[in-house]
Amino acid sequence: MEYFVQQLINGLTLGSIYGLIAIGYTMVYGIIGMINFAHGDIFMVGSFIAMILIVALGITAGAGFIVLILALMLVLLMAMLFTSAWGWTVERIAYRPLRGSFRLAPLITAIGMSIVLQNFVQIVQGARVKPLPPLVSGGYTIMDGNNFDVQISNIQILILVTTVVLMGVFTYIINKTALGRSLRACEQDRKMASLVGINVDRTISLTFVLGAALAAVAGFMYLLYYGVIDFYIGFIAGVKAFTAAVLGGIGSLPGAMLGGILIGLIETFWSGYFSVEYKDVAAFFILAAVLIFMPSGLLGKPEVEKV
Amino acid sequence: MAALNAAPAAEENIVVASLKDAILAGVLALILFSIIVGLRTDAGAGGLQITTEWDRVLWMAAVTAVGRFLLNIFFWKRAGGPKGLSDVLPDFNRAGHVSRFLGPLMLGIAVTLPFIVMVLVPGQSRYYVDLGVLVLTYVMLGWGLNIVVGLAGLLDLGYVAFYAVGAYSYALLSQYFDLGFWVCLPLAGILAAFWGIILGFPVLRLRGDYLAIVTLAFGEIIRIVLLNWFELTNGPNGITQIPRPTFFGLDFTRDEGGFADFFGLEYAAIHRIIFLYYIILALALITNWVTLRLRKLPIGRAWEALREDEIACRSLGINTTNTKLSAFAIGAMFGGFAGAFFATRQGFISPESFTFLESAIILAIVVLGGLGSQMGVVFASLVMIGGFEMFRNLEEFRVLVFGLLMVLIMIWKPRGLVSTRNPTVFLKERKAVSADLVSQGEGH
Amino acid sequence: MSLQPVSPTPASAGAPRQTLRNWETDVVVRVEHLTMRFGGLVAVDNLSFDVGRGDITSLIGPNGAGKTTVFNCLTGFYKPTEGRMIMAHTPSAFANLEARTQEGRRYFADDGLYLLERMPDMEIAAIGKVARTFQNIRLFGGMTLLENLMVAQHNALIVASGYTFGGIFGLPSYRKGEREAIELAKYWLEKTNLIDRADDPAADLPYGDQRRLEIARAMCTRPKVLCLDEPAAGLNPKESSELNTLLRQIRDDEGISVLLIEHDMSVVMEISDHVVVLDYGRKISDGAPQDVRSDPKVIAAYLGVDDEEVDAVEAEVGQETAERGGGHVRVVDAEAAQTLKEISSRGVAKDPKGDGR
Incomplete structure (x- = not known):
């Protein structure tokens, strides 16, 4: 039982990270119907920017609690800002010229951008892994078992709280603001949205900016949680996050979060009870099964085939 | 802004x-x-x-x-x-029109390449023939995937899985059963096709993008299994000492009874490379011939119709599941052949060689070349793989340039380099169909 | 077992009938108690009607009446919520209908009996021999006209090609099969007046030609029943009259039963042998064109007024009124009312792009 609860906590933490990346996929898919393959690498760039800032600002665990929290918030905000600029630029360079073009063209440029980003970071920052000493340590024992204590670390609390807060902010943006309204309108019908005076190009750009900002948060949390990153983390996290987006029902924001958490849980439970090596296989099998038996995902709208 | x-x-x-x-x-x-x-x-x-x-x-x-x-x-x-770029750069589409002459010309160059190279650059002939082998491998893979993506309009992001199945089939069969390349080659193709059907059956009714992501997932699953199933595959260390192909039983060794000895030639390492070159050339040409042939058969027309409009296909009584499966299986089979060739050429394989990047490159070749165009695949392979080799001195920047090239070509020509479609049958005259009219498969 | 329509609507106000109509004696497609629900929406509600063999049967009704849904059920694209749809290749197919239905199989080729609601779409086309066209044309745009018609003969050709294995080596049987397929394609290209454009891509054709090509393609599947979803939509008067000729030829020369959805009353009234009128998913009238034309229910449905008001409306060519769907009243300008009053004789293309769901 204790073991189970521990895995649950770990899974939720991991799932939050996946969920935040998945939102970027699901938004872009919802609005322009393409798989933004470079999104996983935007997450990686965000993680790198956060790492560089932490090192450059000389943030260490030794600083006082308040100072540390403030410094990390600063890093997070800057990482979001800079990563958003990357997200915007990728859209501007590689996707906008192909707006309204053939379906596969943006997919290929997305794969191309993914390759570019990976290798760019590899060149300018080196191929070796970047280890970071733990910044946030400590935690609480929440259950006392006979020979197994269930612990929730401060970093896990930080991740979960940040995710919940961000989801709240994000839901507000989508549901209550003018930006959210134009976003939803473009998702329904881009042509119609432009006819009623919505700047579609700008809305799509903003989608990429928002998605990149959330990916930066995920990258930041990934960095703090695992303490080590390299230029390749974007690919596998990206695939998992896309899996999460599809699992939750692509186009649905709560679905992306739910899917992310499910993928995180599946992965940790599989590693905890069966084998670490095949945790990705488990996640992918679940994906295939969901797609085959529930093609619209968990929270997606069922599609009636138009004849 | x-x-x-x-x-x-x-x-x-x-x-x-x-x-x-x-x-x-x-x-x-x-x-x-x-x-x-x-x-x-x-x-x-x-x-x-x-x-x-x-x-x-x-x-x-x-x-x-x-x-x-x-x-x-x-x-x-x-x-x-x-x-835009398309106004500045030359129009490759003409290549599609003159392909009547270009095809035979390129075939001629391909057939004589080893000898041309030996005459022109004797010092580096080994390198260039090797490069030829590499380009032809991608041409073959591109042609194989072209059946699935270009003709049937099924977006497959995990094509490398079949390449891996082919390579490992040969490696394992030779290791455990001591079978030679020529026996294993068809077996590798059949096994890959078999896997294509097994994987394809549940997923082929998915919509286009879902199909893409599930095939990507299957590609990764196969790689992870190869990586972790130590007992069978030796995990990340891969399989070594995969036997080289023989020329009607003659080995390409220095020993007595080897190829050079038998023909009274002086032993040279390049003999084997040239032999490999002709094997892959033959395999690629077979792929091309079969594809061109299939296109003119009802099955090929059904693939293209499927790409155009699946619902209309169903209203005409076409069994769309079987049609898709056949495309998937035949594409996989050619991937399997190429995989077996890859294994025998390298002599060593490991899961490292079968990453998603490989699938992405093959797909890029198909799309950049122009979906469904056989000639386009050749151009794209030359540009991408040949170009990639040309940038050898860029070292670490090479992959970066490769990625940028992918983006640039796509923006320049969203429909690919050769973007006309040749009708499969005609009454009076064969008119090329402009790519703007051809669907890329929405994958209902 | 009777050959009477399941729920015959008496042709009102028409002349007393002397003889049984074709669809009362020789039924090729029978729809029984068909109901189709989408969530809470009932698109088709307990609909029954018969299609006579060798007839041109029109399914008409205002927008949203459920006509296209009926087609989609008939051709297997939708699984009906309830009901039975029978395709009878021979008149004797109905002989053992009830016993056969109990057996649970999808079709009985020996009897020529096909239970369409059990069959998937591709089987309905391939074995049931029901061909269809689509309201928003679905051609293979990047393929030539000839290729479109070759694809339509896929099932015959794939057998001729020895399931591809014979074809790949160019066996003579396949060459013969392909020649025959091209001949059939040429026949229909000539019939539809498209032979000159045989080698052009289908997407290059003007709208009217695309509609005809879609009919030619459907005919190349060698169907027994041809279902056309608004074939005259968007056609000009000349094209429309050519279409009438073509449909008559299909009926008379080829002996094929035609079921069509149409808004263009000139087409409906001119060529139909039998008209079934739907409104809100229900059948409101069923009979020969001249009977249906004068059926007050039909006029009411088209004018959108209550039955009692029909006379009033007919009498005083209304100026007032409102929009469809909202209720029973709508704006009817003088011209429209005039046209609708004599719903058939002059004929008007009522909302050519209308969507029957």
Whole structure:
């Protein structure tokens, strides 16, 4: 039982990270119907920017609690800002010229951008892994078992709280603001949205900016949680996050979060009870099964085939 | 931002407009590169250390601004000037029209390449023939995937899985059952086709993008299994000493009874490479022949119809599941052949060789070449793989350039290099169909 | 077992009938108690009607009446919520209908009996021999006209090609099969007046030609029943009259039963042998064109007024009124009312792009 609860906590933490990346996929898919393959690498760039800032600002665990929290918030905000600029630029360079073009063209440029980003970071920052000493340590024992204590670390609390807060902010943006309204309108019908005076190009750009900002948060949390990153983390996290987006029902924001958490849980439970090596296989099998038996995902709208 | 989107300025001074735009682009570049380029982190004694590289950032921003300025002033903002890349660069489509002559010409070059190379660059002939082998391998893979993506319109992002199945089939069969290449080659193809059907059956009714992601997942699953099933595959260490192909039982060795000895030639390592070259050339040509043949058969027409409109296919009584499965299986089979060849050529395989990047490259070749176009695949392989090799001296920048090339070609020609479709049957005259009319498969 | 329509609507106000109509004696497609629900929406509600063999049967009704849904059920694209749809290749197919239905199989080729609601779409086309066209044309745009018609003969050709294995080596049987397929394609290209454009891509054709090509393609599947979803939509008067000729030829020369959805009353009234009128998913009238034309229910449905008001409306060519769907009243301008009053004789293309769901 204790073991189970521990895995649950770990899974939720991991799932939050996946969920935040998945939102970027699901938004872009919802609005322009393409798989933004470079999104996983935007997450990686965000993680790198956060790492560089932490090192450059000389943030260490030794600083006082308040100072540390403030410094990390600063890093997070800057990482979001800079990563958003990357997200915007990728859209501007590689996707906008192909707006309204053939379906596969943006997919290929997305794969191309993914390759570019990976290798760019590899060149300018080196191929070796970047280890970071733990910044946030400590935690609480929440259950006392006979020979197994269930612990929730401060970093896990930080991740979960940040995710919940961000989801709240994000839901507000989508549901209550003018930006959210134009976003939803473009998702329904881009042509119609432009006819009623919505700047579609700008809305799509903003989608990429928002998605990149959330990916930066995920990258930041990934960095703090695992303490080590390299230029390749974007690919596998990206695939998992896309899996999460599809699992939750692509186009649905709560679905992306739910899917992310499910993928995180599946992965940790599989590693905890069966084998670490095949945790990705488990996640992918679940994906295939969901797609085959529930093609619209968990929270997606069922599609009636138009004849 | 606004200036970046500005329409070509007719009256406004284009120099001023271009300058504004260039400065904005430079500032953006400055922002983008400031942290990730300007502050380089390296693992040092006490953890990560920062080295500042501001000069690099400035250079990159300057290049961006100047480049943008030049592009603006000469192309984008000039009244009546070319609007996009497609107006500047040559039109490859003509290649599609003259392919009647180009095809045989290229075939001729391909057949005689080893000898041309030995005459022209005797010192480096080994390198060039090897490069030829590499390009032809991708041509074959591209042709195989073209059946699935180009003809049937099924987006497969996990094609490398079948390549892996073929390679491992041969490696394992030779290791455990001591079978030779020529026996294993068809077996590898059959096994890959078999896997294609097994994987395809549940997933082929999925919509286009879902199919893409599930095939990607299957590609990864196969790689992870190969990586972790130590007992069978030796995990990440791979399988070594895979037997080389024989020429009617003759080995390409220095020993007595080897190829050179039998024909009374002086032993040379290049004999085997040339032999490999002709094997892959033959395999690729078979792939091409079968594909061209299938296109003119009902099955091939059904693939293309499926790509155009699946619902209409069903209303005509076409069994869409079987049609898709056949495309998937035949595509997989050719991937399997190529895999077996890869194994025998390398003599060593490991899961490293079958990553998603490989699938992406093959797909890129198909799309860049022009979906469904056989000639396009050849061009794209030459440009991408040959070009990739040409940039050898760029070393670490090579993959970066490769990625940029993918983006640029796609923006230049969203429909690929050769973007006309040849009808499979005609009454009076065969007119090429413009690609704008051809669907890419929405994958209902 | 009777050959009477399941729920015959008496042709009102028509002349007393002397003889049984074709669809009362020789039924090729029978729809029984068909109901189709989408969530809470009932698109088709307990609909029954018969299609006579060798007839041109029109399914008409205002927008949203459920006509296209009926087609989609008939051709297997939708699984009906309830009901039975029978395709009878021979008149004797109905002999053992009830016993056969109990057996649970999808079709009985020996009897020529096909239970369409059990069959998937591709089987309905391939074995049931029901061909269809689509309201928003679905051609293979990147393929030539000839290729479109070759694809339509896929099932015959794939057998001729020895399931591809014979074809790949160019066996003579396949060459013969392909020649025959091209001949059939040429026949229909000539019939539809498209032979000159045989080698052009289908997407290049003007709208009217695309509609005809879709009919030619459907005919190349050698169907027994041809279902056309608004074939005259968007056609000009000349094209429309050519279409009438073509449909008559299909009926008279080829002996094929035609079921069509149409808004263009000139087409409906001119060529139909039998008209079934739907409104809100229900059948409101069923009979020969001249009977249906004068059926007050039909006029009411088209004018959108209550039955009692029909006379009033007919009498005083209304100026007032409102929009469809909202209720029973709508704006009817003088011209429209005039046209609708004599719903058939002059004929008017009522909302050519209308969507029957």
